[in-house]
Structures are given as structure tokens and as C-alpha cells.
Amino acid sequence: MSALPGPGIRTPDQRLRVFVSSTLRELADERRAARAAIERIHLAPVMFELGARPHPPRALYRSYLAQSDVFVGIYAESYGWVAPDEEVSGLEDEYNLAPATMPKLIYIKSTERRDERLTELIARIRSDDTAAYLPFETSGQLEEQLVGDLATLLAERFDAASATPPAAPQTEPAHAARVPAAYSRIIGRxxxxxxxxxxxxxxxxxxxxxxxxxxxxxxxxxxxxxxxxxxxxxxxxxxxxxxxxxxxxxxxxxxxxxxxxxxxxxxxxxxxxxxxxxxxxxxxxxxxxxxxxxxxxxxxxxxxxxxxxxxxxxxxxxxxxxxxxxxxVPPLSAMDSAAPDSVTRAAGSPAVELFVERARAVKPDFSLTQLNTPAVVAICQALDGLPLAIELAAARMRLLTPAAVLQRLDTRLRLLVDSSRDVPQRQRTLRATIEWSTGLLAEDERRLLWDLGVFSAGFTFEALESIGAGRPWEPRMIEGLEALVDGSLVSQSDVSGEPVFGMLATVREYAVEQLGELGEERVMRDAHAAYIDALTRRVAPELGGPSQREAAGRLDLERGNLRTAVRHLADIGNADLATDIAWRLYLYWWLRGLFYEVRRWMDELMERVPDASDHARAVAEFYHLWSEMWTTNEGAQVIAAFDETADLFAASGDDLGVTMAQATRGLAQVTLGQPDDDTLPLLEKSAESFHREGLRWGETLAHIALGRVAWSRSQTDEANRQFGAALAAAEAGGDPFTQTVARHHLARVRLLSGDMETAARGFSEAMRVSLSLDHEEGIAYAIEGLCAVAASRGDAEVAATLAGAAETTRQRITMYDAPQFVYHTRFLDAATTAANIDDVRRATERGREMSAAEAAEFAFAHVAVSHG
CATH class of the missing domain: 3.40.50.300 (P-loop containing nucleotide triphosphate hydrolases)
Incomplete structure (x- = not known):
């Protein structure tokens, strides 16, 4: 089996993606084991979970395969269903569509019987030199075997990377909102x-x-x-x-x-x-x-x-x-006037080409003929060349002929156009098409679509199940969702290996309108908010432990729904639930840098609910002050306001809230350069309180604040002790984020004490974890630390390269340390004084062209550090 193709291993924001192919129901336990194995080594499982359909959704799983790096096939007894007009099952089709260069791990479960066609497929796989053929007995054995095999692939990838010239610099921010992948080709544009x-x-x-x-x-x-x-x-x-x-x-x-x-x-x-x-x-x-x-x-x-x-x-x-x-943006043309005859002329037009392509997605043998071309052209013309309307009509080709679609659609169009003359023509056309398309659904499928309107841009199976209790569609949830996907009313994509569904804004607007006409919008929005409440209760505790990355990723999927739920709770004046959700996600807002948005929610909530409870007001005020702490010139007022917030938490019986307010008051004093006689006792008390509550991340941050006070006072031994206590607390809690913060601070003190090797190990480990968290600020801190190490060893060019890279990263994310805590420049200045100024300048410019991940790779390669 060949190693993974391409240059070095991906950076953490582009995790290697593992496509898992198997029959669904027969191998449900094995699929769960495969997902667990892939996630254990922080890769992204890509698993097409929607279930069997009358026709294989080839376009969708082809797009999944195109974005994947490894193919995992799990086979047992069943070959899988062969749809009408298809020659192979979806199982074999997925294997056939996997690129020849993609490494394939094939796991064959021991069994006394096997479908003949599956036996033939396995025999073919044995002759494929890009595939590894491996037997297994149980799902547990499969999980362990897959972990080991994927780890071997990663090792091969690292080996290949070391022999491959570095890729051209990528200057796009690691956190940038990337352009979405196109799941189909664009037509006629x-x-x-x-x-x-x-x-x-x-x-x-x-x-x-x-x-x-x-x-x-x-x-x-x-x-x-x-x-x-x-x-x-x-x-x-x-x-x-x-x-x-x-x-x-x-x-x-x-x-x-x-x-x-x-x-x-x-x-x-x-x-x-x-x-x-x-x-x-x-x-x-x-x-x-x-x-x-x-x-x-x-x-x-x-x-x-x-x-x-x-x-x-x-x-x-x-x-x-x-x-x-x-x-x-113009509509798609429905005719090509330059073509020599009617069928060719129609087939060459963008609108008809789109119709045919989407029709073939649900009916692979669909084609234009002399008989059906007039109806197809008439459909595209009646729909004013609107791509979405054409897709909705084409999705009905599995059950209807073009003539039947035209007849039913034409009636609906005339009814709506006649009744809505104050609406622009193309808006009337699209609405009529959506109404017609939903009219072909079963009643429970329509009700499902209306209910889905309360979700934001995406939702998961878990979200759907959570709002389904007692709804008409609950018994047929999967079948109903399949019907909506097949009808192009709901889309399906893959996010970090999890199926995520969504609707275009125009369809969602229509769904919410219908829900409102039924008088059930409030009911469903309450159910949606209850789902977010339950989700955050379950996920929030994991933010402070070893599963932090996974928990934050799960909340990333729901950011739009979080926003929608809090907005609804504000609309109905439920300040307690809105602030409870915001409060339990404190660590998430910090990890993702979203405090401004949360503050905006809280300020608006207090305007709408002036008589909110003490606890709701305390939470809202806390987030308001957190933002003020970084930008205000009125430090004394912010510090006093934190005392008032602590009193509100105390009045509501929230001891953790009191500790948080007091600890943040102490942090504010350190940040604003205004520590007083109360600062150290307050922070020490906070560290003890966090420890009692088992909140090691809070204990870590309190010790870091204490260490920074000592550092600012040149009390090196005390700073070393406090940062060491911070790291011990972070490791006890298993929280990767606070571990990196503690390691950075401890490594700095060791660096300034002259213990270069220990400092280098600390910075290296902090950078490794920051990379896994995709936390560019942490990467920048580590790069600066390793810059200082390189400079202390007299390697001026390496140090200058890292300094340039850190400068670029900090500029891009606009995160800078307080001047009293900037230290690498003193080492850099000393090293570059004796170096060739042109060499240093060129090295600095090379560093400025690096992304954070590239700079980290450079640091690992050129600064001699040992890991661990």
C-alpha cells in the first residue's frame, strides 16, 4: 500500500479525512467502532449515514470522496442493494469512485456466508496494490486495528514530508472563513x-x-x-x-x-x-x-x-x-439560438443542461428526446430560468415525466401569479415552485419541512430527534428527511465527519411562514431553544477537560443555532435561560474569541427584560465588564463594577459566579497595571475556590495571574512557583488550552533563568498542543519563545525567520502581549547585532511570508529541541 499522496501532513484546521464505506444496518456496531478509532487520533471520519435510497446519491458521495484522504472499506455478508437501472450496489460504487491514488484500508469480517457479488468484489480488491486487505472478528478488534493502521499511514506521511520540498507559503489565516466547497459544477455561468x-x-x-x-x-x-x-x-x-x-x-x-x-x-x-x-x-x-x-x-x-x-x-x-x-445576476437561458435543431438547441442551453443534470441525479437514465424536449424547455421557461426552481422541478423526475411536471407546475404558477401581482415576477415564480414542490410531499413530510425552518443554516440528526417528540413526522423521521433531500428542499453535507443538513434561505423563509400560519412557530422555537439548552448542558463540562477540542467543535456546528435560540429567548423575555446558556459556555467564548457577540446579546437582553433576576443581571454584567476590561481607560470603575457583579452572584446563590467575578477582578487589576493590596489575597482565594469545585481550568488561570504579578515585580522564584502550580492544575484537569497557557508562562521563566533546554521543551510542547487546537495566539507565543532559544544559541537567521513569522501571525490575529511581558526581542537584538544585516533582513522577510503552521514546522526543523 502506498503512502498518502501530496506534501507533508495537513495542518490541524485541515484534518485528514477518512471515508468509511460499508452497509449501514448490518455493520452498525462496526461503523461506530470505526468512527471511534478515527476520532481517537484526531482525524475526521466521513460517513454517509442518511441510509438507503431508491437510487444511490452518487454526486454526494463522490464529493465526499473527493475531499477525503483515506478510504476504509468494512465488509461482512451483504453486498448491498442494487437500485433499479444500476449495475452495482452503492457499496461497490463507492469503492469504484475512490481515486486510484487514495490509500485503501479494507477490513473483512469473518463469516460463514457471504453474498456472491461481495466475494467477487473482495477478490478484485486483493489485486489492488493501493489497498491493504485485513481480516477481523469483532468491532473492538476492528477499532484497535484501524487505530494502528491509520497511525502507520500518518508515519508514512511524515516520512514523505521530510523528503519533500516545503509547499509554497499559504498566507490565508488559519481561522479564516473559507469559501465553501462546491458540491456540483456550475452550469451556464x-x-x-x-x-x-x-x-x-x-x-x-x-x-x-x-x-x-x-x-x-x-x-x-x-x-x-x-x-x-x-x-x-x-x-x-x-x-x-x-x-x-x-x-x-x-x-x-x-x-x-x-x-x-x-x-x-x-x-x-x-x-x-x-x-x-x-x-x-x-x-x-x-x-x-x-x-x-x-x-x-x-x-x-x-x-x-x-x-x-x-x-x-x-x-x-x-x-x-x-x-x-x-x-x-441574470437567469439561465432556456434556449441556444445558435444550435442547428430543436433538441440540440435546447440541450445546449444552460437552463436545460441544469435540468438534465439534476434529473440524472435522481434518475440516472434520464435523457432529452424529441418527445420530452418541448416539455423540458417549457418548464425552464415557465420557471424564468431560476436555478433553484429548475432544481426543484428536476428532482421530481424520479416519479413524474416532464409533461406531467409541466402540467402540474403550470397550474400552480398561474394561480400564484394571478394572486400576487404586487410581488416581482421571479419571486412569484420561485414561491410557486416551492409551493408546488412541497405539495407533492406527504403530509408528515410537509410538516417536517415546516418544523425544520426554526433551525439556522445547519442541523444534525441529534437536533432533529430532539424536537421530534410528538410531532406528526416522528415515526418516519429518516424517511421524511430522505424525501426532503431527494426533493432538493434540504441539503446534506459533511462537517468534520458528521452529516449536517440545511435549507436555502428562501426555502427556510417559506417553511417558517407556513409554521406561523399553523400557529406553531412559538412551540417549535421553544423546542429548538430546549434542544440548545440540553446540548450546552451536556457539552459545556467537556470544555474544561481532555475532550475540549471535540466539545468546541460540536459547538462550532451549532453557532448559528446558539444565536437563533438566544435571540428567541430574548424576544420572549426568558432572560434566565438565555443567560444560563451563555454562562455555561464561558470557556467556549474564550476559546473562539466571541466575547463581543455574547456581550451584544446580553446588553440587548437587559434592555428587553429590565426586571431580570439577580443571576441574569450578574451574567449579563460580567460579559459586559469582560469586554470593557480590555478597552476602557476607566480601570477603577471596571474593578469596582466586578465587586458589584460578585454581590449579584452572591444574592442569587451562585458561588462559582462569585469566584469568577472576584478572579476576573484580580485579572483586571493585573491587566490594567493596577494591582493593590487586595489583588494577591483575592486571586489566592479564587484559586482555592476553583480547586474545591474541581474546576482546574479556573485554578490554572488564577495561578497564572498570580505568577504574572510576581513576574512584573521581578520575583522570579515566586513566578516560577505559581506557573508550575498552574501547569499542575491544568494537567490534573486535562484541559489542553490552559495547559498551553501555563506551559508558555513556565517556559518563559525558565528561559529568563538561563535554562534553555527546559524552556525549549516547554515551548515545543505548547506549540504542538496549540497546533492541535488551531490556536494561533498560542502558536505565536511558542514561535517567539523558540526565536529566543535560537537567538541564545547564536543562530541569528533562524531567530530572525521566527521573529518575522510571529510578527505576521500577530498582525493577522491582532493579538499582542503587554509590553512588560515581551521578552524575545532582547535575545533577538543581541544575536543579530553581530550578524550580517542583509542576511537577517532576508530571513525576517522569509518569516513574514509564512503561515503560523509553516512557522511551527520551521521551528521544529531548525531549533534543536526534544519533545516531551
């Missing part, structure tokens, strides 16, 4: 893509707005433009989804977060954006801006902050701001 690429690249326009009604393909055109224009924006492209952002003052924070700027700094947001984007030519895509059109002037503010950035906006409404160029 070559001219539009070329025109929009020219508009965003010309330098004449700061904002290009893709304008058009829902369903016309604005987002898809933006995605294709980003791919085509990539080389013209050397500093990257960020895709900012705004569908679930309704508050105008969250536009800039959402853009900042999408650019990888964490909200945990003493600098104002505008200043951080200016720093992060200074001199960088980037394309920033703002998708679904129509509900935020009042915030359009915020984009104009970015003109001065980011003079080299270009904005591509999708909207149903013109923004009407300075520097805007509007590009109206």
Missing part, C-alpha cells in the same frame, strides 16, 4: 464568472454587489468567482455567511472573526481590523446581506481600514453606498 472576476480585480470598485432574487444563484456565483479570482488576491479570500446575523452592530465583529481576528484584545475593533488587513490584498465575500442593508455604511468604514481589500456582496437589495458596483 462562464460569462458571468468572467465579468465578476474582472470587476473585483480591476481596482475600480471597492464593493461589487451580486443582486438578484432568492434562488437565482448569487451565492454559487460568488463561490465560483472566488475560485477563479484566487490568484489575483494573494493574501487570501474569506467567505462571511451573514444569513443568521440580524444585528447591524455585529457586522464588523463577524467580518473580523471570519478573518481570524480573535475578540480578546485591548485594542478597539476598528484598529485591529486595520492592523490585520494592512497591506493585504484580500477578497472578502459577504453572503446574504439583505437583512443587514441598514448596516451597509459599515462596509464604507472598512474602505479606510482595509484600503487593499475588495468586497463581493450577495444581496436581494441594492446597498446604495459609495463605491458600490451593482451586478444583476
Amino acid at each position: 462562464d460569462r458571468e464568472v468572467a465579468e465578476v472576476v474582472e470587476l473585483v480585480s480591476s481596482g475600480r470598485d471597492r464593493v461589487v454587489t451580486l443582486l438578484g432574487p432568492g434562488g437565482i444563484g448569487k451565492s454559487r456565483l460568488a463561490i465560483e468567482t472566488a475560485a477563479a479570482a484566487g490568484s489575483r488576491f494573494p493574501d487570501g479570500t474569506a467567505f462571511i455567511a451573514l444569513e443568521n446575523v440580524l444585528e447591524p452592530d455585529l457586522v464588523l465583529p463577524t467580518i473580523a472573526y471570519g478573518l481570524g481576528i480573535r475578540d480578546s484584545s485591548e485594542r478597539p475593533l476598528e484598529e485591529r481590523l486595520a492592523l490585520a488587513l494592512h497591506g493585504r490584498r484580500v477578497l472578502i465575500i459577504l453572503d446574504n446581506f439583505e437583512q443587514l442593508v441598514d448596516a451597509a455604511p459599515e462596509i464604507v468604514r472598512l474602505y479606510d481600514l482595509a484600503p487593499d481589500a475588495v468586497f463581493l456582496v450577495t444581496s436581494r437589495i441594492v446597498l446604495r453606498i459609495r463605491g458600490e458596483r451593482v451586478y444583476e
